[in-house]
Amino acid sequence: MAEHADRPAYPVGLRLSGRRVVVVGGGQVAQRRLPALIAAGADIVLVSPSATASVEAMADAGEIRWERRPYADGDLTDTWYALIATDDDAANEAASAEAERTRTWCVRSDDAEAATAWTPATGRSEGVTVAVLTAGAHGRDPRHSAAVRDAIVEGLRDGSIAAPHHRTRTAGVALVGGGPGDPDLITVRGRRLLAEADVVIADRLGPRDLLDELPPHVEVIDAAKIPYGRFMAQEAINNALIEHAKAGKAVVRLKGGDPFVFGRGMEEAQALAAEGIPCTVVPGISSSISVPGAAGIPVTHRGVAHEFTVVSGHVAPDDERSLVDWEALARLRGTLVLLMAVDKIGAIARALIEHGRSPETPVALVQEGTTAAQRRVDATLATVAERASAEGVRPPAVIVIGDVVAVGPATAPTAR
Template identity: 85%
Template sequence: MAEHPAYPVGLRLAGRRVVVLGGGQVAQRRLPALIAAGADILLVSPGATPSVEAMADAGEITWARRGYEDGDLADAWYALIATSDPEANTRASAEAERHRVWCVRSDDADRATAWTPATGHSEGVTVAVLTTDARGRDPRHTAAIRDAVVEGLRDGTLVAPHHRTRTPGVWLVGGGPGDPDLITVRGRRLLAEADVVIADRLGPRDLLAELPPHVEVIDAAKIPYGRYMAQEAINNALIEHAGQGKAVVRLKGGDPFVFGRGMEEVQALTEAGIPCTVVPGISSSISVPGAAGIPVTHRGVAHEFTVVSGHVAPDDERSLVDWPALAKLTGTLVVLMGVDKIGKIAETLVAHGRSPDTPVALIQEGTTAAQRRVDATLATVAETVRTEDVKPPAVIVIGEVVRVGPEPAA
């Protein structure tokens, strides 16, 4: 048998009895996939890890709290033998052979009738890798191949186009704070499969260079006080291209629903009958301070954080922010799009009770190679922005958490 490679097959275990012997680390790793497959799982083991015990407590598996007994595998379709008792493993393996139950043994793969492949998942595809040479099985090599394939499918470097007709629509993708590595794996995969990408200025621009030549890239940059593509025009472009049966990715910076006007686009697409899927992104309101060494919460320092838009000044009638109430909070205040209004914001916070000595950090171009951090206080921040020539995009953090991390480099 050792001279022949294993025959790969996908087992459909939904509603079928699977017996797992042993409640240790092997069972802890293998049980979630068996549960996801819908198997009727019997765990036979006198003890179990806390994670396995939690699965039993949740009703995901049935736990017989004892050692293996002859007859345990009689009604099984599949068995996983993973006890620390070699004699029990041998007896159970023999029973599986008698009852023609496919059996995996964690202690002796050569005596098993089935092997567990290294598996991974990406958008409805399961990648399973087996070593074909039974005499030279190398689990680490097999896992490395699995990881490379799955990672390629997830990040779009391994493109496998769909050949069946796809439902046209729009994917509203949050690109994260700027570093191309901080987009979600789903977002990166969708970019690789897109026919059209409509991208914001604050999206991860480096990813656009990786797109295949046939992908149409539309610049929807909204540069403050400069050239811009009106929101209505963006909505129309989304509807037009999706209406032509194309896969359209709307690439935004941060998260689409955090001051990203994402819902306006969803509403326009819904009214036009165009399906839209939102792919959340990492918001710069948390990630950029983190990249600069600032936690937005910290035990004993800040038990809450508030994120506000600073694109209009506190005394502007269009402002929906209750600045006097924010001044009374003791936690962290994160201001987005507020560089040119920070003087008025600081003045308002101090006027309503916030200490002028409250520390402030401005993180410009956060998570990118151009990132820099400038520190000030509410009393000095307006002048600091001028003298240090701080430009948007920059995330502003106000509160004692600014002093928690290591001192910023000079």
């Protein structure tokens, strides 16, 4: 192979569904490569005396056949593709020689130059597979291949690399959870749908920085400024979603956190369903977990809290509209996470204390969590109302009640 070392590899995609593939060696290399071969539908035979726990689990699940023995001549008979990845040099050489004799495409983890095939750095985005190889006069550099792959895939996912779809798109609405505020915490799928949208109807608490990245032709509608007043706001949002979808537009409803965690996402999905409009729900990272985490607070911790409860605090405990059993919550030993509760925290703290929760229970208020403006104010149930007022805590803020507040590291992690 030395005389061909300066020649570029010829790129090709192997269709291995139902075809015999032999993997020699059950270590870390096999563990990394097997999932893609399984996904390709290959008929996989693993030849190895031992295997990692993950590889063994694949065999136990019936995804591969495992012959628990060393390589033997003839193992590559009728094989389309072979991966040689053992720590036995003699076995690697023998298997490679058999692959050469039988004209079997063969990858070697120990000696790429002795192989007849190379495994590219691959990534996928919406049905597109990106495969990158570096070769030639400067030699193979897998790390450079991986870096190029990552840049391309990320560009396809976030829309910074234009890849227009030359097909008719189906109009509809995607309810996208934007996460707690940091634009990097939106899901990959959510960011891709944003890049493909014709219309974006955005919440005030959504990741606003992402709106600056949208192409000029995208219409951005501020849901907080849709007319008809506070009482009719949700109906107006529903009407806007329906109107633009019926006009043949790809619409993204960008919401803070997760659409179905106090996000009224189901109301919007029901309104769309009633009009026969396709709706896709893209879950988001809920602020109920991510914001405490960004402030160094685990909502559960071994030996401290075995459960956490997320509660909407927009209605006071003594309000007849409240659906929350505050007496039951006060008896719980785990963590309480309150959303939309800044202006009701005094009444909530009093209710919890009245029903038996200790006044000394630690409380943390995390304002604008995961953003550059994040700040944390600590108190107890007995002092939280006074502390929140004195410190000028304002929405959006997540309030954490429980012993986990005192568990975190001495120095809280950075917000972004």
